[in-house]
Amino acid sequence: MGRKPCCSKEGxxxxxxxxxxxxxxxxxxxxxxxxxxxxxxxxxAGLLRCGKSCRLRWVNxxxxxxxxxxxxxxxxxxxxxxxxxxxxxWSLIAGRIPGRTDNDIKxxxxxxxxxxxxxxxxxxxxxxxxxxxxxxxxxxSNVSSQINQKNNDENKTRRKKKEKIVxxxxxxxxxxxxxxxxxHTQDSVQxxxxxxxxxxxxxxxxxGTSSAxxxxxxxxxxxNIEDQNxxxxxxxxxxxxxxxxxxxCLFPPEKCVEFNNNENHMLFEEIYEQYFQLVYENSCHx
DNA sequence: AACATTGACAACCGCGTATTA
DNA sequence: GTAATACGCGGTTGTCAATGT
Numbered sequence: 609m610g611r612k613p614c615c616s617k618e619g620x621x622x623x624x625x626x627x628x629x630x631x632x633x634x635x636x637x638x639x640x641x642x643x644x645x646x647x648x649x650x651x652x653a654g655l656l657r658c659g660k661s662c663r664l665r666w667v668n669x670x671x672x673x674x675x676x677x678x679x680x681x682x683x684x685x686x687x688x689x690x691x692x693x694x695x696x697x698w699s700l701i702a703g704r705i706p707g708r709t710d711n712d713i714k715x716x717x718x719x720x721x722x723x724x725x726x727x728x729x730x731x732x733x734x735x736x737x738x739x740x741x742x743x744x745x746x747x748x749s750n751v752s753s754q755i756n757q758k759n760n761d762e763n764k765t766r767r768k769k770k771e772k773i774v775x776x777x778x779x780x781x782x783x784x785x786x787x788x789x790x791x792h793t794q795d796s797v798q799x800x801x802x803x804x805x806x807x808x809x810x811x812x813x814x815x816g817t818s819s820a821x822x823x824x825x826x827x828x829x830x831x832n833i834e835d836q837n838x839x840x841x842x843x844x845x846x847x848x849x850x851x852x853x854x855x856x857c858l859f860p861p862e863k864c865v866e867f868n869n870n871e872n873h874m875l876f877e878e879i880y881e882q883y884f885q886l887v888y889e890n891s892c893h894x
Numbered sequence: 895a896a897c898a899t900t901g902a903c904a905a906c907c908g909c910g911t912a913t914t915a
Numbered sequence: 916g917t918a919a920t921a922c923g924c925g926g927t928t929g930t931c932a933a934t935g936t
Contacts, residue, residue, distance in 0.1 A: 715902070720901085
């Protein structure tokens, strides 16, 4: 028995959404919220669509607060920097640009920005393609037991990695103590936290939702805030880049040895991503 | 005017992951 | 521990308007 499709394909509409469908979806979510389960939503809302399709339409098009205007130079710059840092983690990138969706940014990157950068000779370094990575790992099989066997194996691996993360945090604490003796580096670390605070607190609502205001609009509200935020974003990224992508980073030499083989280097990359996410998440609570 | 090409964006697909039973 | 299920993400494809020939 294979895995069931996310929803039955029979009798479901595909292709562009009509105004009527948009209205049905919007009204339903307005009344009952997003958290009622996408799978059951279409039926309840009276839509002949797959739940996935509804989610996509809502998230990328109908959700209030989306900025559908043209990308500003500030946004361009931020996208490039985040891409350089994170690769094609579009959702992560989108999470840092108020009002923009991952699909938006992905499309913009693939159709405009990349070409623009190539012309300028500023093409960012390429990251490993996730799909290729996936494909390498992939073993074509429809047998759910095999899929889950793999999933469970991976869950075990993840648990081990989480334990490793705890270990890394301990190393970080240790390293932080060491850099207290190095004023410049310490300032840089503080800048990461401070600037992260500046940026996110000005671009997000208290409930954690994205602000409807575009980056340029936010910046035009106050020159001081603009300078602070703009500098903050770029400095933060630069600092994190230096601290974590650099081979010698924060970790003491004896610990760096642990990251010398490929497996551990991959692990380090993952930890780094989670670290970045953690910094971001924590910054929203200020 | 007719057709071809290009660009922008919406939407789909398949997979990985988290959660639940 | 295992299997089933739902969600979210990234890559890819489809569609349509604008532009060029």
